[in-house]
Amino acid sequence: MVEKRGGRTTLVDVAQAAGVSRALVSIVMRGAPGASDETRDRVLRIADEMGYVPDQRARKLRQSSSRLLGVTFELREPFHGDLVEEIYRAAAEAGYDVVISAVAPSRSESNAVDTVLRERCEAAILLGPRFDDIELSTIVERLPVVVVARAGDDPRAGYVRSDDSAGIGLAVDHLVELGHTAIVHIDGGDAPGAHERRSGFRAAMSRRGFGAGPRVVPGGLGQIDGARAMDAVLEGGDPPTAVIAFNDDCATGVIDTIIRAGKTVPEDISVVGYDDARLASGLRVPLTTVSQDARQMADDAVIGVLSMIDGGDPPAIVGRPRLVIRGTTATRPTA
Amino acid sequence: MVEKRGGRTTLVDVAQAAGVSRALVSIVMRGAPGASDETRDRVLRIADEMGYVPDQRARKLRQSSSRLLGVTFELREPFHGDLVEEIYRAAAEAGYDVVISAVAPSRSESNAVDTVLRERCEAAILLGPRFDDIELSTIVERLPVVVVARAGDDPRAGYVRSDDSAGIGLAVDHLVELGHTAIVHIDGGDAPGAHERRSGFRAAMSRRGFGAGPRVVPGGLGQIDGARAMDAVLEGGDPPTAVIAFNDDCATGVIDTIIRAGKTVPEDISVVGYDDARLASGLRVPLTTVSQDARQMADDAVIGVLSMIDGGDPPAIVGRPRLVIRGTTATRPTA
């Protein structure tokens, strides 16, 4: 009785098979009021037997509001994965569907955003976009946008991020309290958030009295970037006793280099990461890291963007990151 | 002149503004023949000024075929990221759009597949699905399906995978040629492909004359799984001189444990991974690994599923994996 290669089964087919009107089937499929429990069960059963699945496109087309949220994210960013997962949940709780659109080396951000636009999403959540002001501007003109995990100041866009500057501050404080003075920051280049972390590092260091040119080393987002940067640091002589990496991946590379160089973490050198993507919590060396709460950020982004749809003001939420102390930091070696 | 909060601009609006018929605008937007270059330019300009973006849903709804491919993937699998990226490319080359639907701990596979169904995708590509035969069966009845990176034998589904058994064989051969005899396989439990790799390992070992119970240790997909498994191996005494891990992440964990135990890779113990996801190539310790060619697999999957749409037979493609020798394998320690 199963309709082969279904999906093509339409509401009319079900109505005919059940001997009722299309409207009734529609009501039943939506779970809307207006049908007896008896009819409801029968229609549902028949629809199921026929392999009927409502056509999302037709449905959304007909509805005045699409109740659709577009999300762009980077396929390579573990933390984006965490955020996407939480956004699915948060959106579902609000009765919204989600269209995800990936960004990758071979698929540009504009490409990803175009998809969101063409699908007639009511609003977009952009995860760590690298758009410049102009590009962002053209998007913001078209639909409500919340930018996550990146700073910015377009008044028409909402922003949800955690305070990168404060986050790095937590890391610096932690290390200073452990007695470290020779602290290096391996940065994220031009990645979203990198600037804030860099200046947050400088600020925290000078606040702690290490004003004289705290060391910032060019790094990047990947493990290899962290490893290379740490290579350079060690080769330069005068090794630090602590390193704050741009993110967890980067920190992993840093740790790797340190170990390869015959030193140990955290005995010789302490290392702090950033993000606390699940990747990190699964690491063998439990990484001390600055945690951005994906769940909270997703909630904030979704709630914020929904309020914008209703004409509310763009949110400007700066979450307070949390330092998660695990096993890669220790008191300064007494050497 | 920009329509604020556009996206709501419709084809009719553009037609009116340009003083032409809807049909003409449609023709121009699709780049279809039937309009003078002059008109084309003018309409395009006006559309752009108005911030008009064609409604994908309405478009797909009207067209008999949606030219849409659904892809389900795991947010946490780096190799899936590689595949998704390549599928976007391969689909675009064939004139198809892609709907991606993520699987995560809090978002089930059925959920992901439902999305694909509701969007009226013409076919689905499932990356490493964990469905059992029954579940897969109900999906296969509804639309053409190609399963990637997992073995199976539903004759109605297409399969694109690389020969896991042969891949592990390559790893075993490589290690045996380096003089290793004490080789351990840390497996992937019930993950897609794990069974094949396990039995491939046993087969290759016995082919090489190590028939007497080659050691297979329960592992998993993550770094932590590899690390824990390796812990157990080392604690058990009689350490192997070589380890073949289920995947690259797992291998990373293995390496980590080895180093923490005061041994070195590859001097004391050689380690081979599996997948060659970009993650791996970015590792500081260049991982010797069995490469599954994401680009090739994506091409095969897309071409295969398109042919199924045209009534072709389901593809059954078993790619030949390639051993990529990097820095984590060496000749057996002469100890």
Next chain:
DNA sequence: GTGAAAGCGCTAACAG
């Protein structure tokens, strides 16, 4: 509870 009718934004098949 039910059925008829209109229309979401677009494309396709025609006549002009």
Next chain:
DNA sequence: CTGTTAGCGCTTTCAC
């Protein structure tokens, strides 16, 4: 080259 006419599959009035 242009305009008209039909729908795609669904939801949403509105009478019955």
